Amino acid sequence: MVIHWINTVSSWFIPFFLLAVFLHGSYKKIPLYDTFIEGAREGFTLAVRLIPYVVGIYVAVSLFENSGAMDILLYPFRPALTFLGVPEEVIPLMVVRPLSGPAALGITAGLIEKFGPDSYIGRLASVIDGSTDTTLYILAVYFASVGVKNPRYSLPVGLTSDFSGFIAALLICQMVFA
Amino acid sequence: MVNIIWAAMLLTGIVVAAVNGNIDVVTTAALKGAQWAVDFALGLIAIMTFWLGIMKVAEEAGMVRIFANMVKPVTRFLFPTVPRDHPAMGAIIMNLSANVLGLGNAATPMGLIAMKELQKLNKSDPETASEAMCTFLALNTSCITVIPATIIGIRIQAGSLNPTEIVGTTIFATSCAMFVAVVADRILRALFRRGRWR
Numbered sequence: 174m175v176i177h178w179i180n181t182v183s184s185w186f187i188p189f190f191l192l193a194v195f196l197h198g199s200y201k202k203i204p205l206y207d208t209f210i211e212g213a214r215e216g217f218t219l220a221v222r223l224i225p226y227v228v229g230i231y232v233a234v235s236l237f238e239n240s241g242a243m244d245i246l247l248y249p250f251r252p253a254l255t256f257l258g259v260p261e262e263v264i265p266l267m268v269v270r271p272l273s274g275p276a277a278l279g280i281t282a283g284l285i286e287k288f289g290p291d292s293y294i295g296r297l298a299s300v301i302d303g304s305t306d307t308t309l310y311i312l313a314v315y316f317a318s319v320g321v322k323n324p325r326y327s328l329p330v331g332l333t334s335d336f337s338g339f340i341a342a343l344l345i346c347q348m349v350f351a
Numbered sequence: 352m353v354n355i356i357w358a359a360m361l362l363t364g365i366v367v368a369a370v371n372g373n374i375d376v377v378t379t380a381a382l383k384g385a386q387w388a389v390d391f392a393l394g395l396i397a398i399m400t401f402w403l404g405i406m407k408v409a410e411e412a413g414m415v416r417i418f419a420n421m422v423k424p425v426t427r428f429l430f431p432t433v434p435r436d437h438p439a440m441g442a443i444i445m446n447l448s449a450n451v452l453g454l455g456n457a458a459t460p461m462g463l464i465a466m467k468e469l470q471k472l473n474k475s476d477p478e479t480a481s482e483a484m485c486t487f488l489a490l491n492t493s494c495i496t497v498i499p500a501t502i503i504g505i506r507i508q509a510g511s512l513n514p515t516e517i518v519g520t521t522i523f524a525t526s527c528a529m530f531v532a533v534v535a536d537r538i539l540r541a542l543f544r545r546g547r548w549r
Contacts, residue, residue: 201412231384330532
């Protein structure tokens, strides 16, 4: 019931928003098309300006993962994780999640494929992937888009929040699905 | 910070590949990563152009102000330095709304507009993040997700008997993350103001 309601809201959100913008714009007697073009002109430059940053991050993540460096990084943490009841399989997902959305989604899809969507690992991976966003990537791209070079305390805040999201995901999955 | 992480990832990646004896991986991984990144950025042009056009109409007609007024109490608490009818407030609110609904593609352009507007309000050094920017990004990266649409899609494809059963647990996990983000942002902001850390 709630899910159905949520799905309805999700598919109506953008159409409703567009309708509201156009209705309100014509009510205020704004030249709709001219105004649209004026704003849209910035779209290309804004997207193209992102290319160097996105390339930099993806090359580093891709290299780090494919070379096997990720496995080595995880190695010392394995005993502790087993002790805490954290399945080893989801660790790469937690490491990659703040760095790259598509890479994390790739890992999640792989785990779901391997263990089954209704297995504990499959459900846990789904929740971990949905529990936070691509923190490092968002910080890098958003700050770069306005030329900010000193992010101050935003990285520790983002990573602390990611980490608590993972802990919350582990706890709630153990309670609900285990 | 980003410089160090980036360099460390590249260097260890190359060294580990060399030690493991599969140095070919370096070139393929680098090229594949770059290719993917460009495809992603170019794919963004369409939606960015469209949303920036729409947002301009909303801004000119004063719709931003209406939105901002609706959630005024919350945003005023979270962003004390942003004037309440400033375009930055509207962009922040719409970015967060899109994030809640799992509309990632719609959220990014509005988020970048929010940053652009916040930069106009940045009274100090334009190369240093303002407090409002830090708060915005803390909320943005930890935002409550009500609809993890892509994951539900993957689960359906994999033949799950109940693909949406992870919605409730995801809402719980993201709520915890967002709460921690707001608290951590407040604490670190206070510490930075006192000048303990640079």
